[in-house]
Structure formats: structure tokens, C-alpha cells
Amino acid sequence: MKKLIILLLTITMIFSLAACSNDKNDSSSTNDNPVFKIGAIPDQNVSKLNRRFDELAKYIGEKSGLNVEYVPTVDYSALVTAFERGEIDLAWFGGLTGVQARNLVSDSEAIAQRPRxxxxxxxxxxxxxxxxxxxxxxxxxxxTFGSESSTSGHLMPRYFLTEAGVNLEEDLDGKPNYSGSHDKTWKLVESGAFQTGALNEAVWEAAVKNDKVDLNKVKVFYTTPDYYDYNWTINDVNNKFGDGTKEKIKTALLSFGEDNKEIMELFGDTKFIETKNDNYKAIESVAKDLGIIK
Incomplete structure (x- = not known):
């Protein structure tokens, strides 16, 4: 009987310690400094994207006091979905994906962009x-276009082609291709895989500046009228990270260019400036007219 009592007491202690351990683990996972996650559309070379967004995440963390991390994404639509689910707190969207994301998350807001x-x-x-x-x-x-969800690599080029009377389903030699990213677009045309294509002006200019394009093989023959494009859109972060978080992030973005000129060059400009949701209404209108969004 004495041995049985000792055995029962030992089992009870083991279960009690396990329960305490689980409580401790649960507490740490909910009370530790939560991660503020940044995402971006994968519109060009992965190593370049990783460098600029890792540096930006580090800077925002230093300025805001938050635990900030850049999370790469596989494609444009995956970023929109992650933003909708609250898995991404701040995203570098193109004009179209920004509109799509803000339509899905009512309290989200476009807060910054480049001057260009x-x-x-x-x-x-x-x-x-x-x-x-x-x-x-x-x-x-x-x-060839770029990504189907790209503003500068698909939406606006399609719009201007339509305005010029080009029927993309009937007038081309075969169906239009989608390369997936801007740098792949110019490479496909340069290589001869496709005769023509459309892409982001900033990516093209950077490739030419860095002598990556063989200008004996490919040239620009048309530049579109201007439109609003890339933007930083923020999720409903005040509820998740505390009041004032949105303003902290916005302040950090607007000061980034002053302290990180080299990294800002990777964004193709010198700084970020303020923007707002209404600036992208024309993009939304074009996307609806073309049946890309409802």
C-alpha cells in the first residue's frame, strides 16, 4: 500500500510539472514581443529583393522598437492572401495588388510611396x-507581359494596348505570355524567345544603367503615359501591436531615404513620401474595366 501511494504521488507530480511547463510555453508564445512582418511583391531578382527589404526591416525595427522581419513570398497573389489573413502587417504592393488587398481588408491604408x-x-x-x-x-x-497581377507589367500595358486597338487574343502571333517578373521579360525579348514585351520602367532603367541589357539586341519603342503605382500598404496594426504603431511605421518609412541612400537606390529613388488610398482609384477603375477585378 505504501509503495502504491508513493507511485500515485510521483505520477501526480509529473503531470503537474508538465502542466506548468505547458502553461509557461503558452504564455511565452503569446506574451513575447510579436513579430511585425513585412512582405513585398516578387517583381524581380530575389537576391536584390532580399537585400533591400531585410535592410528596411532592420531600420524600421530600430526606429519603432518592434521586432520586424521581412518575409519573402512566392508570387503576387500569395502576398495579397497573406495580407488578407493578417500574416503580413506591411506590404510593398504594386498599384493593382494594393487595390486588391485594401478591398479585402477594410481598415488597411496606403501610407507611403516613392516620388516616381x-x-x-x-x-x-x-x-x-x-x-x-x-x-x-x-x-x-x-x-510577353510580366506577372498577371502586375500593374506596370500587365494591367496598364494591356490597357494602353486596348486603347490603341490591339486585340490581344486575336492580333498577336499566339497568346500573350506571362514571364512572372520584369527582369525575366526583358531577358525573354533579348534572347529572342519573344519579339516584344512590356515591363516596369524603373527595372528597365536599372538594368540598362548596370549594363545588364544588350542594347544591340533589344530597345524601347514606346513609353506609356503616367499613372500611380507602387505603395506601402499597412494592415490594421494598432489592434495587434498597440496604439500609435501605424504612425511609428509611417514615420520610419518617411525617414528611411535620409539614412540609407545606398539601399534606397535599390528602390529606384531617393526617398519615400506620403500617399493615400484615393490616389489609386484610377488603377481600380482600369482593372474593373478590363475585368481583372470585380
């Missing part, structure tokens, strides 16, 4: 030996 995003452009490129001078001339040729 007020007057952004797409460029249409073509193989150098082809005599192409305007959008109508691409009829009968092969053509």
Missing part, C-alpha cells in the same frame, strides 16, 4: 532588328 510612383510608366520593348514604332505595330508578333 506618382508618375510611373511602363516601357514596351522589341528586338532591335524589328521596325516597330508604335503599339499598333506589334500585331502579328509574339508578346
Amino acid at each position: 510612383d506618382e508618375k510611373f510608366h511602363s516601357v514596351f520593348i522589341v528586338q532591335k532588328d524589328l521596325d516597330i514604332n508604335n503599339l499598333e505595330d506589334i500585331k502579328g508578333l509574339t508578346f
